[in-house]
Amino acid sequence: MSEAEIKSGDFSDPWKLCTMTQVEELKILIRMFPIWATGIVFSAVHAQMSTIFVEQGMLMDKAIGSFNIPPASMTTIDVISVIFWVPIYDRIVVPIARKFTGRERGFSELQRMGIGLFISMLSMTAAALLEIKRLQLVKELGLVGDAVAVPLSILWQIPQYMLIGTAEIFTYIGQLEFFYEQSPDAMRSLCSALSLLAASLGNFLSSFILSMVTYLTTTGGKTGWIPDNLNTGHVDYLFWLLAGLSFFNLLIYTVCAKRYKEKKAS
Template sequence: MGSMEEERLLLEDGLIENGSRGPYTGDGSVDINGKPVLKQNTGNWRACPFILGTEGCERLASCGIAANLVTYLTSKLHEGNVSAARTVTTWSGTCSLAPLIGAVLADSYWGRYWTIAVFCIIYFIVGTPLYRFQKPGGSPLTRMCQVVVASIRKWNLEVPEDSFLLYELPEETSAIEGSRKLEHSDELRCLDKAAVVSDLDVKQEEFSNSWRLCTVTQVEELKILIRMIPIWATGIVFSAVYAQMFTMFVEQGMAMDTTIGSFTIPPASLLTFDIISVIVWVPMYDRIIVPIARKFTGKERGFSELQRMGIGLFISILAMSAAAILEIKRLEIAKSLDLVDQKVAVPMSILWQVPQYFLVGAAEIFICIGQLEFFYEQSPDAMRSLCSALSLLITALGNYLSSFILTIVTTITTKGGSPGWIPDNLNEGHLDYFFWLLAGLGFLNFMVYVFCASRYKCKKAP
């Protein structure tokens, strides 16, 4: 077909002339050799078995360890309930930090295909799938630092009222390889100083030093990331709630009757009901909820990504409330049978935990998928891996938040020799108070989310 440069220009021409109807993918995507890709020759269902297979194996390994770790720590290593829960959430949080490394490598150096390939090989250490082929476009972290430095250097300059006076390449394509241009926005005008062409820039003809002068698109990249941070931050509390499935839900189950007839149900195995919930909710969402919602919202997907995440946050509050109510009933039975001072299981079937697992699964469908779509759709083209990794950073911080809350709760509630809310013998504790605390935090977080989401402005591409 010719040189790489000719193919790149062909791709750009196709985008300019035909928009989204052009023959190429339209978002800077390339194949593993760095060449432009025709829409008809990439993606779709041919790629799905490989993506789903990789993700399935990764989830099997990760969830298999996470679900049984708290049981192992308490029964085999004889850790206390709080200590075991802190260990699990800290471990899960640390695992979720690792994708940031893969995101930087994918966006800046290797591209997504080779990042997947390399980390699949070394997955026993750490790994995360990054799903699309895309040519790296320079370090996004470096570009953000350049905007900050350039805007500080020009702090005393005035930003022109006419945004067309700000610096941008005259070509139709962006200066950032693998990224389309972004329209100027009026928010965070202090950052626009980085794109102000000063008299010194004109005199020295210094237009290539991005530490002094940035393009509008580069400035908008940072603006987009800053606008996303409040939405991103509200997901941390949900991740703390989600972490309870692997810690407090399991410990609650260990204090209940795990026998059904001649069978004994391992408390960690109730996580399968979360999976079943996901399996049930996905077709219900696609076949029932979306068509109904589409009639009211007029949106093709029924709900926007922001609306979907909001629904999930509300459901997570219900999940914690269900867990708290169940614990109240369990403690009432323990008290009526004089089991408060005994570290034994209460004769209440562990299957009563199923509703709270189902609710967490429903919240997961709305929030997790909504987050992935939001970060991918709203992120700049050349920062998609990094922004997608931010959704996994939420998981890390949520686990750390759960550990922090456990530490604070234990410190405060055990003063004066009290057993506290979460003692090793849950029958003399108040795990229900802990669940109510998370439900309350979830409600406050939901209110903050509604405020931030109602004011969020989506990115604009010219």
């Protein structure tokens, strides 16, 4: 409190005078910000499931007997993965982890999110390896100039979808728990929505990355990594780029998580 405020008795301007509680709450939000920011990259990687993964599946063998699998329907594998892993996580993973960590939930929220970020990197790696194999078949069969599917079953996409679903179990649920537990008591509802904000910004980041990759790789009349006909492109380079970005993001997250000072239980 300044001398002028003490003399006048006017303490109504919140921009000039704050309570200690408000100061501590702001410090909590500032500490949470780097952890929240790393979730944006994860959401950008997650967005590929409904975009580039579908484009990749369109140029693969979609026939299972007499039935053709719509490439966009492969996203249901993500849902199946979540349904499959949730009970396994609660019934098997948590009890085993509890014996080593001594925590009731098995992992801390920060550990859980870190595991999810690592798994998302594996998903991009799996997608890149599959695309390399697909492009090899394109060259072997002389289909580079044709936008036709190669004789490689779309079911080979299952690992990358499963890994994305597994990463969701760890990262998104970990985020919800983290923002709720670590947020100021009066701001829990607001902070619980931060994971949704990260997901929204992740989609914008995904669009930005795709736009920049398209712009930079098509200069000078080049075909680019992501042409209309993926048989003439290199989507595998995009997947490796996202895997590398995920790895860099994981390193930053690890540093931030180690330095993070948890809020005392209220």
